[in-house]
Amino acid sequence: MSEKAPKIWIGTFHAFGLDLIRRYYEEFKLPADPALFDRSDAIAVLEEILPTLPLVHYRNLWDPALILKEILGAISRAKDELYDDKGYLALAKQMEEDAGEDEEKQVAAQKCLEIAAVYERYERAKADHKAVDFGDLIMGPTRLLEGSEAIRAAVQLRHRHVLVDEYQDVNRASVRLVKAIAGDGKRLWVVGDARQSIYRFRGASSANMAGFKSELFPSADIDQLGISYRSTQQIIDAFMAFAKDMGASKDMLPLKLTADRGAGPDGLDLRKFDRDEDEEEGIAAAIQELERKGVRLRDQAVLCRSNRRLNEIAAALEARNIPVLHLGSLFERGEIRDLLALMSLAVDPFGDALVRVGALPRYGIPLQDVHAALTHLRNERKRSLERLADLATLPGVSNEAVDGFRRLSADLQGLALQSQPWDFLTTYLLDRTDIGRGMAGAATIPARMRSVAVWQFLNFLRDHSPVGFGLPIQRALDRVRQLVLLAEERDLRQVPASALHMDAVRLMTVHGSKGLEFEAVHVPGLGTRSFPTSYTGQRCPPPVGLIAGAQGSVSDEAKRSHAMEEECLFFVAMSRARTHLRLYQTRLYPKGGNRSSSKLLTKPLSRLVRETASPPTVPLPRDSPRPQPIEITYGPDWILSDRRLELYQKCPRRFFYTHVLGLGGARKATAFARTHDCLYELIRWMSQARLEGNPAEADAVAAFESIWQDRGPQGHAFTDDYRRLASRLVGALVRSGAGRRFQQSEPLAIDFPNGRVVVEPNERAETLDGKVVLRRVRTGYRTQREYDGLEYTLYRLAGEVHFKDGFVVEALHLTDGVMEFVELSDEKFDNRRDETQIMLSGIKAGDFPTEIDAVTCPRCPHFFICPATPNGSLDLS
Numbered sequence: 001m002s003e004k005a006p007k008i009w010i011g012t013f014h015a016f017g018l019d020l021i022r023r024y025y026e027e028f029k030l031p032a033d034p035a036l037f038d039r040s041d042a043i044a045v046l047e048e049i050l051p052t053l054p055l056v057h058y059r060n061l062w063d064p065a066l067i068l069k070e071i072l073g074a075i076s077r078a079k080d081e082l083y084d085d086k087g088y089l090a091l092a093k094q095m096e097e098d099a100g101e102d103e104e105k106q107v108a109a110q111k112c113l114e115i116a117a118v119y120e121r122y123e124r125a126k127a128d129h130k131a132v133d134f135g136d137l138i139m140g141p142t143r144l145l146e147g148s149e150a151i152r153a154a155v156q157l158r159h160r161h162v163l164v165d166e167y168q169d170v171n172r173a174s175v176r177l178v179k180a181i182a183g184d185g186k187r188l189w190v191v192g193d194a195r196q197s198i199y200r201f202r203g204a205s206s207a208n209m210a211g212f213k214s215e216l217f218p219s220a221d222i223d224q225l226g227i228s229y230r231s232t233q234q235i236i237d238a239f240m241a242f243a244k245d246m247g248a249s250k251d252m253l254p255l256k257l258t259a260d261r262g263a264g265p266d267g268l269d270l271r272k273f274d275r276d277e278d279e280e281e282g283i284a285a286a287i288q289e290l291e292r293k294g295v296r297l298r299d300q301a302v303l304c305r306s307n308r309r310l311n312e313i314a315a316a317l318e319a320r321n322i323p324v325l326h327l328g329s330l331f332e333r334g335e336i337r338d339l340l341a342l343m344s345l346a347v348d349p350f351g352d353a354l355v356r357v358g359a360l361p362r363y364g365i366p367l368q369d370v371h372a373a374l375t376h377l378r379n380e381r382k383r384s385l386e387r388l389a390d391l392a393t394l395p396g397v398s399n400e401a402v403d404g405f406r407r408l409s410a411d412l413q414g415l416a417l418q419s420q421p422w423d424f425l426t427t428y429l430l431d432r433t434d435i436g437r438g439m440a441g442a443a444t445i446p447a448r449m450r451s452v453a454v455w456q457f458l459n460f461l462r463d464h465s466p467v468g469f470g471l472p473i474q475r476a477l478d479r480v481r482q483l484v485l486l487a488e489e490r491d492l493r494q495v496p497a498s499a500l501h502m503d504a505v506r507l508m509t510v511h512g513s514k515g516l517e518f519e520a521v522h523v524p525g526l527g528t529r530s531f532p533t534s535y536t537g538q539r540c541p542p543p544v545g546l547i548a549g550a551q552g553s554v555s556d557e558a559k560r561s562h563a564m565e566e567e568c569l570f571f572v573a574m575s576r577a578r579t580h581l582r583l584y585q586t587r588l589y590p591k592g593g594n595r596s597s598s599k600l601l602t603k604p605l606s607r608l609v610r611e612t613a614s615p616p617t618v619p620l621p622r623d624s625p626r627p628q629p630i631e632i633t634y635g636p637d638w639i640l641s642d643r644r645l646e647l648y649q650k651c652p653r654r655f656f657y658t659h660v661l662g663l664g665g666a667r668k669a670t671a672f673a674r675t676h677d678c679l680y681e682l683i684r685w686m687s688q689a690r691l692e693g694n695p696a697e698a699d700a701v702a703a704f705e706s707i708w709q710d711r712g713p714q715g716h717a718f719t720d721d722y723r724r725l726a727s728r729l730v731g732a733l734v735r736s737g738a739g740r741r742f743q744q745s746e747p748l749a750i751d752f753p754n755g756r757v758v759v760e761p762n763e764r765a766e767t768l769d770g771k772v773v774l775r776r777v778r779t780g781y782r783t784q785r786e787y788d789g790l791e792y793t794l795y796r797l798a799g800e801v802h803f804k805d806g807f808v809v810e811a812l813h814l815t816d817g818v819m820e821f822v823e824l825s826d827e828k829f830d831n832r833r834d835e836t837q838i839m840l841s842g843i844k845a846g847d848f849p850t851e852i853d854a855v856t857c858p859r860c861p862h863f864f865i866c867p868a869t870p871n872g873s874l875d876l877s
Contacts, residue, residue, distance in 0.1 A: 009159065013174050017137035020144065024151060027144055028132075035131035039488050040479075042133055043068050045125050046118070050718065053118050057111045058540070064718070066855075067539070069486050074540035075119050079135030080171040081546050082142060085123050089116040091543035098544075108554075112543040138173040145180035156183055166515075167192030168209050169199050172548050175208050175216065185217035194248045195255075195571045197564075198511060205561075207549045210251040228257045230517050232264025232579050234608075239574040241604040246571065247564040261578075268608055270526075270583045270601075271615035276309075279586050280316035281617035283522055286582050287322055287505060288618065290520050295580065297323065299519035301506040303573045305531040307493070308852075313524065314507050319624050323445035323504035327453055330492040331480050335450045336457050339425055340480065340864040346417060346424065347474045351377040351384030352663045352861075356868035362433065363408050366872035367630070369394075369401035371661060378662075385412060421476040422461040429454075445504045452499050456492060477864065484858040510569045513576050521577035523570075524584040526598040532566030535559050570600045583609065630846035631873035632660065638876055640843065641747075642759045642794045648839055649790055650856075656848035657862045660874070664861065671713035675722040679729060679779050679814075681707045686733055687763050690742035697734045704730050729779060729814040736812050736819055740765035740773065748774075748798035754840035759798035772807040774799055782813040792822050793832035 009016070018036070025032050037045070046053065046068045058067050078088050092112035099105035126133065132140065145152045162182045164170070167190040170178070182188035194209040213220045228236055240255045271286065273279045287300055302317075304310040307329065314326040330336055338360060345353035354373055358365035365373075373391045377384050388409040392402045411432045415424055429436040439451040461476060483489040494512075506518065525531045541554045550557040574581060589595050601609070620626075648655040657663045682704045689695045689703075704726065712726075713719055745764040750757045763775040774795050792809060799807035809822040842848075850867045857863055 013170070013177065014134055014137045017141045017177070018132075020141040020155070021132060021137065024144060027148075027151070028140055029127075030132065031130050035129060037126065037129075037131050037133040039069065039072060040483065040486065041131075042072050042122070042126075043486065045129065046072070046122060049121055049125050052121055054114060055118070057107070057114055058118075059721075066485070070539040071115060071118050072122075074115050074542065075122060076133070076135045077542060078119070078546060079139040080173050081548060082139055082173050082176060083546055084139070085116060085119040088119050088543065088546070089113070091545050092116045094545070095543050108541065109543075111541070115540055138171075138177060142173055142177040142180060146176065152180055155181060161187045162189070164188075164190040165192075166196075167212075168194050168197040170208055171199075171205070172208070179216055182217075185220055188217065188220075194252050195243050195246055195568055196514070196575075197248055198514065198568045198572055205549065211549075222253070224253050224256070226256060226258060227260050229260045230578055231259060231575065232261050233259040234264040234267050235259075235574065235577050235579070235581055238268050238581065238605060238608050239571055241608055242567075242571060242574065242600075242602060244604055245602050246567045247560070248568055248571075264579055266580070267610050268581050268583065268605075270585065270609045270611045272585045272587060272611065273615070273617075274586065274588050276312065276586055276590060277316075278617065279524055279584050280313055281320075281619060282584060282615050283313060283524060283582075284317055284320045284322055284618040285616040286522060287317070287520075289616070290580060295519050296503055297505050298325075298501075298503045300522065301508065301513065301516070301518040301520070301576065302522045302524065303508060303510045303513050303576065305510060305525055305533060305569065307509060309525055309530070310507055310509060317505065317507075318446055319620055320618050321621070323449075323502070324507050325445075325449070325495050325499065325502060325504045326507035327449070327456065327493050327495055329484070330453060330456060330460075330489060331484055333450075333453050335453055337864060337866075337868070339454070339457060340477065341868075342412075342428065343421060343424065343473050343477055344864045346385050346412070346415065347383070347471050347477070349377075349383050350374070350664060351387075352657075353865055354384070355657070355661065355663065355870065356865040357408065358404060359868045359870040362411075362435075363404035365401045365404035365408075365870055366398055367870040367874050368872055369397045369404075370870050371874060372397060373401075373405070374661065374663070378664075383417065385415075385417065388412060417471055417473070420461075420472050422458060424473060425458060425461065445502050448499070448502065449504075452496060456496070460492060481858045481863065484863075485855065487854070510573045514572060517576055517578055519578050520580035520582070521573065522582045522584065523573045526583055526585045526601060527587075527595040528598065529589075529595075530586075531570065531598055532563070532600060535562045567600065627849065630656070630848065630869060632846050633873070633875040633877050635877035639758050640755065640840075642757060642791055645757055645794070645836070645839060646789075646791055648843060649835075651851040651853075651860075652842065652848040653850040653867050654860055654862060655843075656869075657865070660848075660876070671716040671718060671722055674711060674713040675726055676779060678704070678707050678711050679726060681711065682730065683733065683762055683777050686737075687742070687745055690737060690763070690765075691744060694737045694742075695734070697731055700730050700734045701727070732814045732817050733777070733812075735817075736777075739768065742766075743772075748802050750794065750797050750801055752837055752840055754837055754844055757794060757836065757840070759794050761795065761798075767808070770806070772799070772803050773810050774807060775810045775812055777812045777814065779814050781816045782811070782818045786811070786813075787822050787824060788828060790832050790835065792824060793829055794836070795822075796824060796829065797833065 009019075011019075021028055021030065021034065022032060025034065028034075035041075047064065050064060055067075058071060075088075078084075083091070092109060092115070095105070095109035095112055099109050145155060159181055162178065164178060169192070178188070178190075179185075190212070192209055197205060197209075213222055236257045236259050240257060243249050243255050269286075271282050273282050283302060287297070290300060291297060302310070302313055304313065310326065311328045311332075314324050314328060317324050327333070331340065338356065341353040341356035345351060345357055351374060354365070354370050354377075357363065358370045358373075372394055376391065376394055377387055380387055388405065391397070392405040392409070397405070411428060415427060419427075426436075429439075439447075439454060442448045442451050495506075523531075535558075538555075538558050541558070544554060547554075547557060551560060583601075585597060585601075587595055644655065644659045647658065682700065685703050685707070686695070686700065689699070695703075708723065708726070713722060716722070742763065742765045745761050748759045748761070750759065759774075761774045762777040763773075765773040765775060767773055776791060776795060792811070795809045799809060810819065811822050812819045857866075860866070
């Protein structure tokens with residue numbers, strides 16, 4: 001084989017398709033080596049042509065990139081089924097014709113027509129860039145081979161024997177490509193298991209396995225493996241029992257496997273806990289228990305359904321001194337946030353990143369001194385990097401701060417703002433400091449994993465240098481935010497092969513475990529909404545007829561496909577285990593309430609599961625770092641307003657950065673946010689203008705035009721749309737003044753046992769019968785649960801304190817024009833009042849935990865410094 005092996009072509013379907021495109025590039029009207037677009041490249045291209053996209057149903061004025069990602073997913077899914085833009089448009093038009101008078105079907109057709117229009121423009125823009133995307137790598141070569149007998153014969157002659165592994169993961173386009181290459185199939189050999197079809201979002205389906213003989217190769221011989229050389233019989237019996245009820249088992253041969261390794265030492269083990277934290281303690285105990293039995297850490301794996309749960313378990317195991325092989329979200333790791341903060345410090349004129357950089361052990365600058373430095377930098381007009389040397393001479397700073405500021409200034413002195421990010425950080429790590437040397441000599445596994453993460457990050461900066469205008473470091477920071485927001489950083493979560501030899505527990509998603517095996521597998525989260533996950537619907541449903549073999553409506557097919565994929569994922573998780581399989585379940589949701597057992601624990605499987613009574617746990621060691629409150633002395637001028645308290649409710653840590661430390665952040669405001677700010681500036685103008693009488697709509701329009709020219713999103717692709725939206729809301733605001741006598745809106749203080757809250761109504765007026773109106777103005781629609789929020793309870797409390805029974809709370813929603821008095825149930829009112837007291841206690845005690853959210857976090861101005869805080873207390877008096 002050694003002589004013949006180089007003649008074998010081995011690779012993925014996409015790599016094979018790219019090879020064909022390069023060979024026959026002239027047929028595709030492409031250059032010999034066309035550019036290959038990933039998702040972020042494709043989004044960038046669509047953003048370039050945003051003004052030409054006829055978006056109505058899929059217009060997201062808050063952040064267009066979010067919906068563009070969903071649209072691209074719909075286009076990619078169409079290519080999985082071999083539908084180009086013209087074919088997609090034909091299906092959408094047929095839907096429109098079939099809809100008749102059915103309003104719901106009309107809307108569905110309009111959405112598909114909208115996707116078709118974007119699809120056509122995207123293909124045109126891609127052609128202008130002489131590029132292909134991943135969907136083209138399969139669809140293009142398949143259509144080429146099916147349409148050209150000469151090329152098909154040449155390819156079949158070059159690849160006379162075809163072997164396809166993991167056949168259950170092929171989609172419709174890949175099936176047709178195999179058929180075009182293999183011809184009658186006499187020299188084709190495939191292997192697969194429909195029960196392991198876990199890439200349904202890419203079009204993989206067990207139907208492709210079921211139709212292999214009936215639809216593609218009628219003369220094919222079908223056989224199945226009878227002996228498993230991986231798992232013990234106890235593991236095999238478990239996943240065979242589960243397979244009996246799987247949707248993917250339909251029309252497939254039943255599993256009949258015998259273990260080559262014998263029965264095995266014990267049966268399946270199910271361990272139940274009350275909360276997620278208890279489950280983490282239980283997993284740690286089970287890992288250590290198996291290690292004592294001789295199962296090395298590197299031979300154990302924790303397989304989770306979601307990355308978020310994976311990160312939580314990784315942190316819990318490391319806190320208990322159990323080493324793990326896990327990178328997680330690269331840009332959310334502490335050591336990477338440190339480097340991102342350094343980059344941010346280089347380009348942020350306000351120096352907010354000092355909060356994290358100053359907290360690094362190398363500098364050790366106390367919190368009070370960081371606050372003084374930030375105040376100083378905000379009063380300067382130069383970039384913070386140019387003012388670091390001055391910070392050591394600030395009056396009143398501590399000796400520790402003097403040393404820290406001098407060291408930081410020396411480390412960054414002379415580094416150019418125009419530097420490439422990779423040059424900036426490598427100079428800092430290797431030349432200015434000994435951090436790089438320390439990473440190279442890391443002895444413990446956690447320290448070595450931190451080094452791996454830094455190495456991965458530096459490679460990312462070197463290989464993904466963003467193009468465009470502005471400072472390269474700022475462009476890199478913007479790209480990081482975008483990648484996290486769009487969840488396009490998954491490739492960076494993979495642990496490099498060079499690190500896999502370390503004796504540490506492997507942590508990965510079930511998707512990531514495909515093709516691997518471990519002596520022991522731990523599967524947590526077997527409860528409702530965790531595993532299986534809940535079906536959340538489709539943002540961009542495909543047109544009727546696009547999905548081959550679909551059953552029922554588009555919605556029904558999507559739900560069925562989701563349920564089947566969850567079953568397949570659980571089957572894959574179980575079948576990764578060689579000898580030991582530990583399952584875990586929590587009885588309660590994180591915010592309380594009973595959680596039902598997972599539907600995946602079917603009756604045939606449950607008969608083989610042994611539940612461990614009172615499973616052991618490993619509590620957090622006493623000397624482990626725990627979140628510590630920040631000792632804060634608030635000054636007499638520091639005010640806790642209702643708006644500030646709302647932010648604390650959403651994210652206490654952001655509240656601390658914004659309203660305690662006074663950070664603003666040099667964030668890039670979206671066009672929607674700038675429009676929003678303009679409207680609230682007009683609301684403030686209107687509240688003053690109404691004290692002298694109701695201004696005419698022309699006056700309000702003129703005032704808004706002045707605000708818009710100064711602060712509006714000029715030059716954006718949707719500028720005209722934002723302006724039209726704003727104009728409509730201006731008119732609604734003017735009309736809302738009818739029947740009211742407006743008064744000066746004074747702040748209204750409410751004293752609680754744990755502190756004071758000052759309510760600042762947007763407007764204050766008086767009804768014709770003399771009641772005070774406390775009005776809250778919102779720019780959007782009235783939501784279904786609008787009045788459940790904390791803010792309306794605070795308005796009512798302020799009214800009761802200052803006006804007894806002579807007031808009403810009024811809500812004005814400008815987008816839908818709803819203006820109404822707000823009635824709160826006593827139960828909701830009491831609950832929100834109690835919640836206010838709890839939050840006031842947290843603020844007083846310096847308790848500022850972080851609330852992680854996949855959408856709001858990367859948009860937060862403090863994303864690169866969170867959740868760091870320098871040591872010491874803070875005196876704001």
